[in-house]
Amino acid sequence: MSQKPFVKVCGLSTETDVAVSVEHGADAVGFVLTKSPREVSPQRAAELVAGVPETVATVAVFRSETVDQAIQLATEAKVGWIQLHGHRTPEDVKAVKAAGFHAIRAVRMDADHSEFEDWGEDFLLIDAAVPGSGESWDYKAVRELAAGRRWLVAGGLSAQNVAEALEESQATGADVSSGVESSRGVKDPELISGFLDASRAETPAV
Numbered sequence: 751m752s753q754k755p756f757v758k759v760c761g762l763s764t765e766t767d768v769a770v771s772v773e774h775g776a777d778a779v780g781f782v783l784t785k786s787p788r789e790v791s792p793q794r795a796a797e798l799v800a801g802v803p804e805t806v807a808t809v810a811v812f813r814s815e816t817v818d819q820a821i822q823l824a825t826e827a828k829v830g831w832i833q834l835h836g837h838r839t840p841e842d843v844k845a846v847k848a849a850g851f852h853a854i855r856a857v858r859m860d861a862d863h864s865e866f867e868d869w870g871e872d873f874l875l876i877d878a879a880v881p882g883s884g885e886s887w888d889y890k891a892v893r894e895l896a897a898g899r900r901w902l903v904a905g906g907l908s909a910q911n912v913a914e915a916l917e918e919s920q921a922t923g924a925d926v927s928s929g930v931e932s933s934r935g936v937k938d939p940e941l942i943s944g945f946l947d948a949s950r951a952e953t954p955a956v
């Protein structure tokens with residue numbers, strides 16, 4: 751990859767983990783506002799967002815919520831971006847954008863090809879079957895399907911495989927959660943900084 755990848759660290763819940771992500775060059779930080787071991791309230795997300803510089807994107811993540819609920823909760827959390835998992839429609843993306851948010855739409859790597867079409871989102875996020883599960887997959891499998899899109903590769907990434915995943919998939923960037931945790935839902939600052947450094951490393955020639 752010749753351009754610097756766009757890297758998002760997701761599922762943050764402490765000031766320390768947000769600060770480490772920002773200091774080590776994260777382009778986006780994510781807060782899970784849906785049922786998850788990483789769930790934070792919109793009020794807690796707003797406290798964390800207050801410590802994020804404007805140059806870094808703040809993302810609220812949703813799965814089972816309707817788009818109207820997501821917009822309401824994201825407004826309370828004071829984020830600039832909404833990430834939608836689950837079954838979605840082009841109208842959902844339009845509603846997010848019309849409400850003044852940037853949009854990330856998440857799809858499973860094995861979704862119907864029609865779901866990889868451009869619905870007007872800022873990024874497509876191509877993930878494992880279960881979001882936030884730490885499951886890896888064959889990142890090069892969607893390379894042709896996603897070519898020409900702005901998209902993030904996600905699912906089972908860590909400092910050990912992110913550079914290779916970016917190279918193989920030709921994604922615009924990467925998203926991580928489990929791979930920077932010491933146990934489920936508990937982020938590790940050293941793993942966060944290691945991931946961010948590794949995501950910008952060139953893949954060694956083989």
Ligand SMILES: O=C(O)c1ccccc1NCC(=O)[C@H](O)[C@H](O)COP(=O)(O)O
Pocket residue numbers: 760761780782784785786787788811812813835877878880881882883884885904905906907925926927928929
């Ligand atoms: O992280 C969660 O628990 C979660 C729950 C419900 C919907 C989305 C969720 N996470 C979304 C993300 O952006 C994750 O970072 C992405 O799925 C990658 O996760 P991981 O394989 O753990 O790195």
